[in-house]
Structure formats: structure tokens, C-alpha cells
Amino acid sequence: MSTQMVEATKKEYQYGFHDPEKYTFKARKGLDKEIVEEISWMKSEPAWMRDFRLRSLEQFVAKPMPTWGADLSELQFDNIYYYLKATDRQGKTWEEVPDTIKNTFDRLGIPEAERKFLAGVGAQYESEVIYHNLKEEWEKLGVVFVDTDTAVREYPDLVKEYFGTIIPPSDNKFAALNSAVWSGGSFIYVPKGVKVDIPLQAYFRINAQNMGQFERTLIICDEGSQVHYVEGCTAPIYSSDSLHSAVVEIIVKKGARCRYTTIQNWSVNVYNLVTKRAVAYEDATMEWIDGNLGSKVTMKYPAVYMLGKGAKAEILSIAFAGHGQNLDAGGKVVHGAPHTTSTITSKSISKDGGRSSYRGLLKVAKGAVGCKSNVRCDALILDEHSRSDTYPYIEIDENDVAIGHEASVSKIGEEQLFYLMSRGVSENEAATMIVNGFIEPLVKELPMEYAVEMNRLIQLQMEGSVG
Amino acid sequence: MGSELVVRDLHVNVEGKEILKGVNLQVRQGEVHALMGPNGSGKSTLAYTLAGHPKYEVTDGEVLLDGENLLEMGADERARKGIFLAFQYPTAIPGVNMANFLRTAVSRVRAAQSDNAGSARDGGELIPMREFRKELNSSLSMLKMESDFVRRYLNDGFSGGEKKRAEILQMALLRPKIAILDETDSGLDIDALRVVSEGVNALSGTNLGVLLITHYQRILNYIKPNFIHILFNGRVVVSGGPELASVLEEKGYDWVRTEFGEPVAG
Ligand SMILES: Nc1ncnc2c1ncn2[C@@H]1O[C@H](COP(=O)(O)OP(=O)(O)OP(=O)(O)O)[C@@H](O)[C@H]1O
Numbered sequence: 001m002s003t004q005m006v007e008a009t010k011k012e013y014q015y016g017f018h019d020p021e022k023y024t025f026k027a028r029k030g031l032d033k034e035i036v037e038e039i040s041w042m043k044s045e046p047a048w049m050r051d052f053r054l055r056s057l058e059q060f061v062a063k064p065m066p067t068w069g070a071d072l073s074e075l076q077f078d079n080i081y082y083y084l085k086a087t088d089r090q091g092k093t094w095e096e097v098p099d100t101i102k103n104t105f106d107r108l109g110i111p112e113a114e115r116k117f118l119a120g121v122g123a124q125y126e127s128e129v130i131y132h133n134l135k136e137e138w139e140k141l142g143v144v145f146v147d148t149d150t151a152v153r154e155y156p157d158l159v160k161e162y163f164g165t166i167i168p169p170s171d172n173k174f175a176a177l178n179s180a181v182w183s184g185g186s187f188i189y190v191p192k193g194v195k196v197d198i199p200l201q202a203y204f205r206i207n208a209q210n211m212g213q214f215e216r217t218l219i220i221c222d223e224g225s226q227v228h229y230v231e232g233c234t235a236p237i238y239s240s241d242s243l244h245s246a247v248v249e250i251i252v253k254k255g256a257r258c259r260y261t262t263i264q265n266w267s268v269n270v271y272n273l274v275t276k277r278a279v280a281y282e283d284a285t286m287e288w289i290d291g292n293l294g295s296k297v298t299m300k301y302p303a304v305y306m307l308g309k310g311a312k313a314e315i316l317s318i319a320f321a322g323h324g325q326n327l328d329a330g331g332k333v334v335h336g337a338p339h340t341t342s343t344i345t346s347k348s349i350s351k352d353g354g355r356s357s358y359r360g361l362l363k364v365a366k367g368a369v370g371c372k373s374n375v376r377c378d379a380l381i382l383d384e385h386s387r388s389d390t391y392p393y394i395e396i397d398e399n400d401v402a403i404g405h406e407a408s409v410s411k412i413g414e415e416q417l418f419y420l421m422s423r424g425v426s427e428n429e430a431a432t433m434i435v436n437g438f439i440e441p442l443v444k445e446l447p448m449e450y451a452v453e454m455n456r457l458i459q460l461q462m463e464g465s466v467g
Numbered sequence: 468m469g470s471e472l473v474v475r476d477l478h479v480n481v482e483g484k485e486i487l488k489g490v491n492l493q494v495r496q497g498e499v500h501a502l503m504g505p506n507g508s509g510k511s512t513l514a515y516t517l518a519g520h521p522k523y524e525v526t527d528g529e530v531l532l533d534g535e536n537l538l539e540m541g542a543d544e545r546a547r548k549g550i551f552l553a554f555q556y557p558t559a560i561p562g563v564n565m566a567n568f569l570r571t572a573v574s575r576v577r578a579a580q581s582d583n584a585g586s587a588r589d590g591g592e593l594i595p596m597r598e599f600r601k602e603l604n605s606s607l608s609m610l611k612m613e614s615d616f617v618r619r620y621l622n623d624g625f626s627g628g629e630k631k632r633a634e635i636l637q638m639a640l641l642r643p644k645i646a647i648l649d650e651t652d653s654g655l656d657i658d659a660l661r662v663v664s665e666g667v668n669a670l671s672g673t674n675l676g677v678l679l680i681t682h683y684q685r686i687l688n689y690i691k692p693n694f695i696h697i698l699f700n701g702r703v704v705v706s707g708g709p710e711l712a713s714v715l716e717e718k719g720y721d722w723v724r725t726e727f728g729e730p731v732a733g
């Protein structure tokens with residue numbers, strides 16, 4: 001830890017309302033009012049946030065489990081830690097990390113320090129330094145990029161104005177859960193007209209908080225601004241926590257542009273149930289690029305509500321479901337204003353009995369004339385044990401619209417395999433090439449280093465050696 | 468001594484039906500053999516079988532490359548041993564960048580031939596980028612192809628002629644011992660035919676044996692065959708010198724039909 005940070009931590013404790021030394025938070029399983037109050041207290045939060053959490057808890061308890069999508073019946077809410085201090089989290093040792101995960105780190109060539117961190121046994125990630133240098137640049141532009149806990153303390157007005165407005169706790173059971181127990185995540189504010197050239201990467205500053213189970217991200221792009229945020233990484237994230245449930249809210253104001261890229265590769269014990277939603281105002285553009293490889297169950301449908309005329313939405317989603325995985329992913333676009341445009345492209349791959357589904361919503365409100373929407377979903381099934389499904393929901397209340405919907409399901413072609421093999425490439429390498437080719441339209445949208453890693457990861461996944 | 472491909476009494480079934488009924492053929496490095504025959508006589512079936520397509524079931528006979536049994540090898544291993552097939556209908560593989568693919572293929576084949584097991588494996592080393600670029604550019608210019616071409620996805624959206632040229636480009640880079648060219652001439656315009664033929668000639672010399680499947684004498688004006696064979700109803704029924712081509716051009720296959728049996732259905 002840099003001395004700067006130690007200083008910051010000390011200061012925080014010094015000015016806290018409570019004396020942490022007299023208090024020890026005992027991590028325990030299960031969720032009730034007391035846990036929620038303790039979380040809020042540990043973070044020395046203002047009353048409005050504590051109340052928000054408590055109201056959300058009521059919603060969580062009241063809301064039914066979703067009855068569609070993946071099977072969640074094995075999920076036991078009583079058997080989960082809802083808040084762990086970073087020090088508790090790091091109680092694990094390297095020896096406890098499964099060999100499959102260690103091997104994958106090897107194959108991906110992840111540096112030592114980073115491996116420990118990704119496996120949940122290390123403290124800080126070494127790129128902290130890079131982050132601090134970049135941070136100075138951003139600060140000159142007035143850009144705020146901090147973790148959300150810090151934002152609640154340092155930018156209370158901004159947070160209060162937008163937090164929970166795009167995805168209210170009542171939205172769904174998991175949004176309510178996150179609202180009650182959230183911790184970490186990123187807060188970004190880009191001022192009017194400011195264009196951030198380099199992607200803001202959560203990768204640079206991953207720390208225990210950020211990789212938490214219930215992170216909460218809020219991004220505000222003020223008028224005419226531009227930002228690209230990248231989260232996650234291609235290395236498998238080993239987590240003994242079985243539930244990851246994040247909420248991401250984004251506001252893209254008039255003429256602004258936001259791109260949000262996720263590469264997610266949770267270990268295969270994790271339920272990954274994430275709510276992501278953006279609102280795009282007049283002539284604003286929102287792009288979600290979402291790559292899902294790991295997890296036992298993923299349910300994730302990034303959404304864009306186009307509320308100003310001329311707004312644009314683009315959603316690109318990749319899912320690769322291997323043995324024992326059920327990835328239910330897709331996107332939602334709501335055309336709430338005239339002349340708005342949306343595109344959803346989904347590519348899913350199923351292998352070794354894995355199941356991947358595209359689930360999408362396209363909604364056009366009455367009066368949203370001249371809208372255009374194009375949905376395309378392609379599925380690739382690698383063997384006869386695997387499965388792929390498509391669930392497109394379309395609600396259109398306006399006549400003057402142009403809608404296109406195309407779906408395809410293909411098996412990996414014998415002719416394609418033979419063609420590549422006849423050039424001296426092994427069957428496995430040929431199949432990997434075909435799969436990488438299949439997702440290429442999305443991968444080429446990723447920042448370079450992610451694209452390279454993504455291809456390597458597909459290669460590992462094809463060998464079935466990814467944990 | 469040059470390599471030698473020997474096909475002996477080859478019987479092949481496709482989806483339960485016998486298509487090749489005892490083919491005999493011998494192609495040495497440095498020789499050009501033209502294989503002609505009516506539609507449906509089994510030319511492509513022979514080509515696919517030699518390259519190792521899993522759909523083609525060999526029920527009898529043998530195929531040897533320098534005494535090694537090719538029939539026990541998968542398509543990839545055959546390619547690494549020096550067999551190359553230029554497809555009659557090359558398969559499109561969307562999203563697979565041609566240059567990257569070629570570099571991988573070349574690396575795997577070269578490594579196998581120099582006994583560099585490490586690079587022959589999946590994810591093994593690739594030949595250095597600069598070395599590959601240089602070779603690629605010289606092959607491209609030999610075939611009068613734009614260098615942008617290899618940035619496209621493999622055979623995806625290629626015109627008929629572009630596909631055929633791309634096949635020969637691959638052959639040039641993979642440097643096989645024996646190449647089977649399945650109707651590489653069809654779909655090529657007159658200029659392209661000349662360029663591609665010159666390319667094949669430049670590569671053949673003493674290091675390449677060619678089995679050239681064609682319907683037309685035209686390409687044989689550029690690529691001079693040492694032998695011509697006629698495949699009819701799953702058998703090589705006539706073999707001869709280059710003069711056989713003009714006989715066919717003049718008389719068609721009717722005389723073969725009368726001599727060797729009933730016309731093939733379809
Ligand atoms: N994959 C296949 N499935 C079904 N039938 C096949 C297949 N491949 C070949 N055949 C059949 O085998 C016979 C020989 O076909 P083949 O393609 O080898 O002929 P060819 O001599 O190459 O003809 P052409 O001159 O038209 O290219 C035909 O009757 C064809 O329909």
C-alpha cells in the first residue's frame with residue numbers, strides 16, 4: 001500500500017463518527033436489518049444512505065424470485081456473507097485456490113502479484129501506481145473516477161441526485177438486494193463537453209472493494225461529454241462467494257457518448273445476477289459491450305432507455321457457456337422518444353453441455369415515431385449435449401417504425417473444420433479459430449489488450465482447461 | 468529422391484454408396500498428372516479422400532506417401548506430411564483473418580517438417596512475423612494479388628476467381644510435396660488463368676507433384692501435364708500422354724462411355 005493511501009485511510013478513521021478500534025464487525029452469514037445497519041455504520045455513511053439501504057432491504061424481502069430465466073432454486077440467501085472486510089476476505093491462502101484456476105493463470109501468463117489478487121488472496125494490485133498517474137490527468141479535466149464508497153463521502157450531492165434513480169430498489173429482487181448491501185464499484189462523473197480519450201479501466205485499480213460481490217456503479221456523462229469505461233478482466237476471478245449481484249446505473253445526457261465494456265470470467269461456482277441500465281437523452285449514444293465467460297449462472301441484460309429524440313443504443317453481447325454453466329444474457333432497448341436508433345447483436349456459444357440463451361426486449365412507446373431497431377442473435381453449438389435458446393420480447397405501440405430481427409443457430413461446420421485442418425491445423429486449433437471468428441465482430445470492438453486476452457481465453461476454454 | 472504418392476485399388480463410399488471402385492494412381496514430385504472425367508465420375512471424391520475428409524469412407528485399398536499409410540492420418544497430419552488440396556469450392560470462414568490463419572498453418576506445417584514438435588502443437592510458436600510477411604508478400608506478388616487481400620476473412624465474400632487464387636496462395640506458402648488442384652481453372656478469367664498457371668509452374672519444378680483435376684484443355688496449354696488420366700464411374704479407365712487431352716476435346720466422353728459401360732446417373 002502506498003504511504004499516500006495509508007495516510008488517507010488513517011484520516012478517514014480519524015474523522016469517522018465511531019471509533020473503529022472499539023468495534024469489531026463480525027462477519028456472519030444471512031441478511032437482516034442488523035447486518036444492513038452494520039454495513040452502513042462500518043462505512044460511516046450519512047443517514048440518507050442508511051435509510052435507502054433499509055428501505056431496499058424491505059423490498060428485497062417482499063419481492064418474489066424471478067420465475068423466468070435460469071434456475072435459481074439452489075441459491076440460498078441464508079448461506080451467504082453479505083459484507084466482509086477486506087481483511088476477512090484475504091484470510092484465504094494460495095494453497096486453497098483450486099489447481100484449475102492456478103493453471104489458467106499460468107496459461108494466460110498473469111503476473112505473480114496479480115494472480116494472488118485475482119484469486120482473492122492478495123491485497124492490492126500493483127498497477128495502483130499507473131492509476132494514480134492517470135488520475136491526475138483526469139482530475140485536471142474535472143473528471144471524477146473513484147470508488148462509490150468514496151463518492152458517497154466526497155461527492156454527496158452528485159451521488160444523492162442520481163443514485164437509485166435509474167434502477168430503483170423496487171426494480172427487481174436482486175437490484176433491491178444490491179441496494180441494501182452494496183459495497184464498492186465505480187463512480188464516474190464526466191463534466192460537460194469533456195472527452196476522455198483513454199478508457200477508464202477498473203482493471204487498473206482492482207482491489208478487494210471493487211471486486212466485491214455487490215458492487216454499485218454510477219456513471220454520469222454530462223452534456224456533450226464522452227467516456228469509455230472498462231471493467232473486469234479475462235483472467236478467471238476466483239471467488240468463494242457464491243453470489244455476485246451488481247447494479248450499474250448510467251446517465252448519458254444530451255449529445256454525450258458512453259461506452260461500457262465488461263469482460264466477466266467468474267469461477268464456475270458463482271451466480272452472477274447483474275442489473276445494468278442506462279438512460280440516453282437527446283442525441284446521446286450509449287453502448288454496452290458485454291462478454292460473459294465464467295460463472296455457474298449469469299442473468300444479465302444491459303438496458304438502454306432512449307428518452308430524448310435522436311438517442312442511440314448499441315448492445316453487443318457475447319456468452320460462452322461450458323460444462324455446468326447457464327448463461328442467460330442479452331439486452332433491452334426502450335424507444336421512448338422519436339427518431340431513436342438501437343442495435344442489439346448477440347453471439348452465444350455452448351459447449352460440453354453448457355446452455356446459453358439470448359433474452360432481449362425491444363419496446364417502442366406510442367409517439368416514438370421514426371425509430372429504427374435491429375436485433376441480431378447468432379448461436380454456435382459445439383456439440384450435441386449443449387443448448388442454445390432465443391427469447392426475443394417485442395412490444396411495439398407505434399406504427400411508424402423500422403424493425404429488423406434475425407436469429408441463427410449453427411453447429412460448428414464439418415466443412416469448415418476440414419478446410420482448416422487440410423492446411424495442417426489440428427482439430428482443436430481449427431475449432432478455436434472458428435469460435436474466435438464467430439465472436440470476432442464483437443472482439444474487434446474491445447480495447448486491444450482485452451481482445452488479445454479474449455482470444456487466448458477462448459483457446460483455453462476450448463481445451464476445457466478453464467476452471 | 469523425390470516423394471511419391473501411391474493410390475492402390477482405392478474403394479470409397481459416400482453415405483453408404485460406392486463412388487470410387489478401385490482407383491490406381493501414382494504421382495511423383497516433379498510430375499504433373501491431369502485427371503479428367505465427366506461430372507459425377509468421382510474426381511472430387513478422390514481429392515477429398517486423399518486429403519482426409521472424414522465423410523469419405525475408404526472400404527478397400529491403400530494410399531501411401533513415401534511408403535507411409537496416409538489413411539491412418541487425419542487431414543491435419545496429412546497436410547503436415549506435405550499433401551495439399553486446392554478445393555473446388557473453398558469454404559468461407561467468417562471472422563478468421565486470412566493472414567493470421569496462414570501464419571498459423573505455415574507454422575504448424577513447417578514445424579512438423581523440421582521435427583519441431585513444440586511449434587506443431589496448438590498454441591505453439593508461430594514463425595516470426597517479419598519472416599512470414601516477407602514470404603507472404605512475395606507469394607502475393609507472384610499471384611498478382613493485392614496485399615490488402617489477406618486482411619479479409621478467409622474466403623468470406625470472395626468472388627469465384629478470388630477463391631481459386633487464394634487456394635494457390637496457400638499452396639505457395641505451405642510448399643506441399645503433392646498438390647491436388649480440384650478444378651482450380653474453373654471460374655478464372657483468361658488473365659487470372661495465366662497468372663495462376665504461371666504460379667503453379669513456378670512452384671512445381673522438381674519439388675511438387677501435381678494432380679490437376681480439370682474439364683478443360685485450356686489450362687493444359689499453360690501447365691503441361693506429363694500424364695493424363697480419365698476417371699469414369701469410379702475407376703481410372705484410360706491413362707496416356709498429353710495427346711489424350713486433344714482427343715477428349717474433340718470427341719468428348721462418348722467413346723469412353725461406349726467402351727467402359729453405362730453413363731453415370733445425373
Ligand atoms: N458429400 C457427398 N454426399 C453425397 N453424395 C456425394 C458426396 N460427395 C460426392 N457425392 C456423389 O458422388 C458422386 C461423385 O461426385 P464427385 O463430386 O466426386 O464428382 P466429380 O467427378 O468431382 O464431378 P464434377 O466434375 O461435377 O466436379 C456424385 O454422384 C456425387 O453426387
Ligand SMILES: [Mg+2]
Nearest residue numbers: 510511512555
Ligand atoms: Mg468435382
